[in-house]
Each structure stands twice: as C-alpha cells, then as structure tokens.
Amino acid sequence: MKPVSTKSLLLPSLSLFTSIGTLLCCALPALFVFLGAGALLAGIISSAPFLIILSKHKIILFFVSGILMLISGFLIWRSRNAPCPADPLKAKACNRLRITSLIIYFFSVLIYFFGFFFAFIIIKFI
Numbered sequence: 001m002k003p004v005s006t007k008s009l010l011l012p013s014l015s016l017f018t019s020i021g022t023l024l025c026c027a028l029p030a031l032f033v034f035l036g037a038g039a040l041l042a043g044i045i046s047s048a049p050f051l052i053i054l055s056k057h058k059i060i061l062f063f064v065s066g067i068l069m070l071i072s073g074f075l076i077w078r079s080r081n082a083p084c085p086a087d088p089l090k091a092k093a094c095n096r097l098r099i100t101s102l103i104i105y106f107f108s109v110l111i112y113f114f115g116f117f118f119a120f121i122i123i124k125f126i
Helices: 006-034 038-047 050-056 058-078 088-124
Strands: none
Touching (some): 006 038, 006 050, 006 058, 006 088, 038 050, 058 088
C-alpha cells in the first residue's frame, strides 16, 4: 500500500468544490423561492449571472459531482489502512491529513444531498 500524501486531499477538495457548485446552482435558489425571498434571488442572479448557466445544466453538474464524490469516497476508503511514516512528526501530519480528508469528504456529501433535495425532490412539491 502507498503511504498517505497531500495528493490524497486533491479529489476530496475537488468534490467539495463541485458540491458547492450544486449548492449554488440549485439548492440556494430553490430555498430562497421556498422561503418567499424571490427578490433576494433576483438580486443574486443579477450580480452573478453564471448561476443561470449552472442551473440550465444541473443534471450534468450533479452527475459529474456525484461521480467525483464516489471516486473520492472509494479512494479514501481504500487508503484507510495505508501506512504513515515512522517519524513522529510526519506520522502526526499523516493522521491529521486523513482526518482533514474525511471531514472535507463528508461535508461535500452533506452539501451534495442538500443540493439534490432542493434541486430534484422539493421542486416536485412546490
């Protein structure tokens, strides 16, 4: 098994950014409309028009984000028993890197499901 490295943070971080994209494109606008804050949504869209493009392609965005998160979760799971260096300082950094990677991953999953709920499920009931 390969030891844990800083490269192992790349995919969880990438999945975090894509899940934040799903949150921005779909979850927050649906939440604002649900709460009756349409004027706030109009203000946000006028200052950030790229959100309209993201919303038009939300299926692709959720698919790519989901695939990245599945790959990231698999790589985190596969390296769960990877050896850390024998040096105490490097071993401590290695363990901290594993915990950071898990936190980023689970935060990404939480954001993704929040966005999925508002983009595809709650929209059916509004």
